[in-house]
Amino acid sequence: MEGNLSKALWLGVSILLFIAVVTIGLSIFGGMKEVSSLANDKVGSIAQSLAEEEFRMYDGKEVRGDDVLSALGSFSGRSGDVIVMVATLGNNSGNPINLDPSANTGLGANYTKYISNTTGTLSVDNRCIILSAGSGSLLTGHSKTVIDAARRDAENPNLTSKYINPSGKFISYLIYDENLKIRGVIFAQTE
Structure with missing residues (x-):
């Protein structure tokens, strides 16, 4: 009888030990889940910062x-995600464009859209240039052929309305969507 009592005690202690280990494991897992979620959020924000860093210059x-022209080349593989808008002297009757979001000037100039297309409208909010979607999507992609042809036109001095003079001076600003995510760059030729 003493052997059965000893076995019962060992079984009871084993069950209690098992329950304790499982409880500790679950509490550690629950804590790690929160840590993992926080780490994922941090990694996401770091990735977003790195993605936006190429635009900051x-x-x-x-x-x-x-x-x-270098920006056109570096963003050419991101059609549908990024837009580059360029106003040249040739596309604006030879007049320099005074693009200044703080003064809300220059958005009415004639801009050529590169990399992606949009039917959205430009506005200024809090000194940021905002691209707002019209009835469709904010940006639509171009094929590689169309992007390459537009780049060739930008480098062709015989096409004065599209020509980007490599020695010309431009002012540049970032284009944001309505959620303040960077969606592209706008360039306006000043001389």
């Missing part, structure tokens, strides 16, 4: 025409 800066 164009935020309110004066650049040369060869920088504009």
